[in-house]
Amino acid sequence: MITLHATEATLAEGKAPLKVVWVRKGELTPQGEVLDAHLGGFLRRAMAEAGFKGEAGESLLLASSEGSFLLFGLDEDIRATGGRLAQTLSKLAFPEVLVEALEAYPLAEGLLLGAYRFDRYKEKKEDKALALQLSGAKPEELDRAKKVAEGVFWARDLVNEPPNVLTPEALAEAALSLRALGIEVEVLDEEAIRALGMGAFLAVAQGSENPPRFLHLRYAPEGARERLDLVGKGLTFDSGGYSLKPTESMATMKGDMAGGAAVLGALKSAALLGLPVEIRGYIAACENMVSGRAYRLGDVLKTFAGKTVEVMNTDAEGRLTLADALAYAERQGAKRILELSTLTGSAVVALGEEVAALFATQEAWGKRVEEAARKAGEKVWPLPLEKAYREKLKSLVADMKNVGDQYGGAITAALFLSEFVTVPLVHLDIAGPAFAKKAHVLGPEGGTGFGVRTVLEVAQGLTEAA
Template identity: 50%
Template sequence: MVIRVKTTRRKVFEYDAPARVVAVLGGQLSDEGRWLDSQMNGALSRFLKKTRLGSEFGEYATYATEDVEVVLFSLGKRRGHTLEQVREAGVRLAKILARLNSRDVVVENFLASRFGKKESSYALAEGLFLGAYSFDKYKSRAEQVRRNVVIAQGFGPAVDRARAVCAGVYLARDLVNEPPNVLNPVELARRAEEMAKESGLEINVFGPEKIQELGMGAYWAVAKGSDNEPRFIEIVYRPEQASGRHLALVGKGLTFDTGGYSLKPPASMTTMKGDMAGAAAVIGAMKVIAELNPPVEVRAYIAAAENMISGHAYRVDDVLKAYNGKTIEVLNTDAEGRLTLADALAYASEKKPEALVELSTLTGSCVVALGAQIAGLFSEDESLAREVARAAEEAGEKVWQMPMEPAYKRLLKSEVADVKNVGNRKGGAIQAALFLAEFASVPFVHLDIAGPGFAEDEEDNPLGPVGGTGFGVRTLVRWVERRA
C-alpha cells in the first residue's frame, strides 16, 4: 500500500473526510469519539453497544453510512498504555485502512493526552508507514492501494521525521527481500552507490584486487568461492561543520550463504538471502542520517560476499590471516560471517572511531536464547552497551544484553593459529561475540540480529509483513542522534 500521512490542528469531528478513525478504551469511546458521536446523533455509541467491542487491543469495528465510514479501534484497557502500543496500533490500522472504500482518512492522534502530541504523532505515523510496507516487485498482479491519512491534532515535524526514518527501513527491507540471483555483492554495492549519490554521501567500493592488496585474508577466503565477486563498501557521512569526531557502523553482508563445505540442510538455506540484513540496516540508517544531518561524522563498512561451494572455496582446517595480522583456524565454513566481519571490524577500528556498532545475522544460538523478536547485545564496554540499549528502547526495537564471559575465550584457542572460528555449541552466540572482539580495537557493540532481522511468519514481526524487517535502522539512527 502507498500511504501518505500529514497532520491537521483540527479534531476528528472537525475535519471533513469520508473516513474517520477514533479510539475505544475499555469498551468506551474516547473523547474524540464522543464528540463525533454527538455530531452523529449517538449513532456510534448505539453501534458500539451492538458490536460489544471489547477491551482486546487491536479489535475494531466499522460503522458505514452512505456518507462516511467510521472505524472504532480498540486500544485495550483505559490505562497502562505504552508508546510501543501506539506504534503497533498504527501498523494494524494501516492494514485496516487498506480495506476501506475511502482513500482519504482522518485518524485520532491516539493517546496524545498521555504522551503529548509530538511523541504520539511520531509513534502513530511510524506505525502507519511500517504497516503499509509491501514487497510486490515480482508479482504479476500487484494491486497498488493508496491512502491519504491525516492525523488529527498532530505534530507535523514528528510525522516528517517518521517518514524519513521509515524510508531507511523500507530501503533495508527491500534489500533483504530481493532474491539472491538479483542481489549479489556487486548489485548490493551498486544500490549502496545509488543511495549515496541521492543522499549526498561519499562512497568507496573495493573489488577483489584491492581486498587482497589490503590483506583482508579472512574476508577473501569466504568470498573467493563464488563466481560473483565480493565488494567492500565504505560509506561516509560528513556534517557541515567538522568536529574531529566520528562513529562507525559495520554490517554483515552475506548476500547468500550455503554454509560452504559445512553445507546447510535445505530447510536452513531458504532464508539465507536475508544473511545481509545487517548490511541492509546500515545502508538504510546511512540514508536516514544523511537526511537528519546530525553534527557528527559517521562511517559505515560492509564486506559483501557470497559463501558458496567451488574449487576455489575455502575449507575446514584452512588457516587465514586477517587484516590486523591475527591468524584464524577454520573449523566450520558455515561460521563465515564472523570471518568477513573480522576484517571489516579491524579496518573500521584502524580509522579510530570513538565508538562502533556492528549488526549481523550471526548465530542460531542467539535465536534459541532470545526468539525471533529480540536481538542479542554484546559489549565489553558497559557504558556503550547501556547507551545502545537505551537508543533501541527509544526507537522501539527490542534488544537484550548478553554476557561477554571471559572464561569462554579458552574455547576459541587454536593449536595451530591465534584463534579458531568456532568453539563448541554451549554459548555459541557468546563465543561468536568474543571472536569478533579479537578484531575490534575500539569500544564496540555487537548486535546479533539473527532472530529479528528476517520474519519467517507474521507472528515474528508485529511491525510489518513476512520477510525483511529492517531491524536496526531505527536503533542506529537514534544512537547516532544521542551521540551527536
Template identity: 55%
Template structure:
C-alpha cells in the same frame, strides 16, 4: 501499498472525508470520539453490538451525513484495556493495523485521531502512529507479474508535523532496508549491493567508496577474501561516510554483515536452512538504511559505515575446514567450520573501522542460531566490550521500539577460541555458548569500544508480524538512527 500521510492541526470532525477513525480505549471513546456530534449515537451502537475495543478490533458504523448524497462512516478502532504495559509500541502497532483495516474496506482516504496523544504527548504519539502506518503499509511485489497496488491518503488529526516528517524519514529507511533483504540472491550479488550503495550516495550526498576483489587482497583482508574466494560473484568492500557541516561531536562506525547468500560452504547447510539465506546481509541492509535516514536528518556526529559483501559458496576454489587465514589485523585464524563465515568477514571490517579512527563501533549481523535459541525471533542479543556504549545502544533501541537484550562476553570462554595451529579458531567446537563465543571472536579484532548486535532472530520472519509482512524486517535501522539523532524535532 502506496501511503501518503498528511499531518493536520485540526480535529477529526473538521477534516472532510468519508471515513473518520476514533479510538476505543478501556471500552470508552477516546478524546477524538468524544468530540464527534454523533458520539451518543455511536456509544449506543457500541453497547448494542457489545463492542469492547480489544486491541486491533474494528467496527464500521454509518453515521448521519453532514451534507451531500454520499454516506459517511466512523470506524471504531480498539486500543485494548487501560492496563500496565500500554506504551508507544501500542500506538505504533495500532498504526500498522489501522492501515490494513482501512484498505481492506476499500477506502482510499481517511482521517484518524492521533491515538493516545493525551497519555503520551502529541509529538510522541504522532511519531509512533505515523511510523507504524508506513511500516504496516509495506509490501514487496517487485517480481509479481501483475501486482495490485492499493493507495491510501491518511490524515493524522491534531498531530505534530515535525514528528510525522521524521517518522516518514525513518520508516522509509526501514522499508529501504527491507527491500534490500527481500531481493533474490541472483539479483543482489555483492557487486549489486555495492551499486545500490553508490546509488544511495548519489541520492543523499553520502560519500561512497567501493573496493573490488583485487583491492581487498592488496589491503590484506585475508579473512574476508578467504570466505569470498569460492564464488563466481566477487566480493566488494563498501564504505559509506556521513559528515556534518561543522566539527563532529563524535565519530562512530557502523559495521554490517554483508553475506548476500550463504550456503554454509563445505560445512553445507541443509536445504531448509538455506531458504532464508538471502537475508544473511540484513546487517548490511540495516546499516545502509540507517545511513539513508542519517543523511536526511543531518545530526552532528560523523558516521562511517563498512560492509564486507560476499557470497559463501562451494567450488574448487572455496575455502575449507582446516584452512588458515591471515586477517587484516595480522592474527591468523584456523577455519573449523566454513558456516561460521560471517565473523571472518566482520573481523577484517572491524579492524579497518578501528584503523580509520572510529571512536566506537556498533556492528550488526545475523550471526548465530544460538542467539535465536536463547532469545527467540523477536529480540536481538547485545554484546558490549564497553558498558557505557552497551547501555547507550540499549537505551536507543528502547526509545526506537526495537527489542535487544544484553548478554555477557564471558572472558573465561575466550580460551576455547585458541588454536594449536593458528592464533584463533573461528568456532570453539563446544555445543554451548555459541552466541557468546561469536561475540568474543569479534572482540579480538578491535581495541575500540564495541557493541555487537546479533540480529539473527528479528532480522527476517517467515510469517507476517505486527509491523509488516513476512520477509525482511529492517531491524536495527531505527536503533542506529536514534543513537546519533535522538528524539523528535521540536515544533
C-alpha cells in the same frame, strides 16, 4: 501507497469518507467522546450492541447518515497500533481517512511501516492510494517518520531481493546511489581487498563466481562534532560452504546481509534527516558458496589485524568477514563501533525471533545502544561476554578457531569479534528479528529493516550529548 498529512481539524470537525475512532478498554478518547456526542451517542450504542470492547487491533466498521466510522482498539505500543491500523485500512475501499494523532510520531512510523509491501516481482501489484489526515499532528513529526521509514524500506527491499539479483556487486551499486545524498562511497574490488590483507574475508568469498566487494561509506555533514562507526554483515547469500546448511535453513539466506542493509538504510535516513553527526559504514560483501575453490575446514587464515584463525566450520563465515571489517574500521579512526549481523542461530535459540542479542565490550556504550533501541521500539536484550568462554576458541595451530563447542555459541561468536578491536564495541546479533517468517504488525513476511531505527536513535543521542 500511503501518505500522511497533518491537520488541526478534530474528528467532529473534519471531513473524510472514513474516521477512525480509538477505543481503549471500552472507553473512547476525548476526541471520540466529542464526536459521539455530535452523533447523538451513535458510537456507544453500536459498541454496546456489538459487544465491542476495543481489544488491541480489534475493529468495528460502522456506517450512518453522518458517514463511516472505524472503531479501533488501541495497543499499549502505539507503533504496533499504527501498523495494525494500516493493515486493516488496506483491506477497505476508502481513499481518505481522518485519524486522531495521539502520539503522532510513533503512530505515523507504525502506519508507514505497517503499509510496506515488496511486490516488485509480482504481476499484480497493490497500487491503491490512501491518504491519512492525522488530527493534531505536527508536519515535522510526520516528515521525520517518513524519512526514517525510507531507510527502513530500503533495508527491507535489499533483504527481500533474490540472491541472483542482489550479488555483492549489485549491493555495491546500491550503495553508490547514496552519493546523490552527499554520502561518500568507496568500493574496493577483489584486488584492492587482497592488497589490504583481508585474508579472512577473501577466504569466505573465494568459493563464489561472484567477486566480493568492500564498502566504505562516509556521511560527514558540516559542523559534525561526534562520530559513529557502523559495521554490517554483508553475506548476500550463505550456503554454509562445506559445512552445508539444510534446505530449510538456506531458504532465507538471501537475508544474511541484513546487518549491511541496516547500515545502508540508516545512512540514507541520517542524510535525509540531516543529522549533525558523522557516520561511517563498513560492509564486507560476498557470497559463501561451495566449489573447488571454496575454503575448507582446517584452513588457517591470516586476518587484516594480523591474527591467524583456524577454520573449524565454514558456516561460521560471518565472523570472519566481520573480523576484517571491524579491524579496518578501527584503522580508519573509529572511537566506538556499533556492529549489526545475522550472526548465530544460538542467539535465536536464546531469545527467539523478535529480540536481538546485545553484547558490549564497554558497559556505558552498551547501555547507550540499549536505551536507543528502547526508544526506537526495537527489542534487544544484553547477554554477557563471558571471558571464560574464550578458552573454547583456542587452537593448536593458530591464534584462535572460528567456533567453540555446541554451547554458548552466540557468546563465543561475540568474543571472537571482540578480539579484533580495542575501541568500545557493541555487537548486535540480529539473526532473529532481521527476517520475519510470517506477517507481523509492522510489516509482511520478509526483511524487517531491524536496526535502522536503533542506529538513528544512537546517532541522535550522540548529537544531543555533544
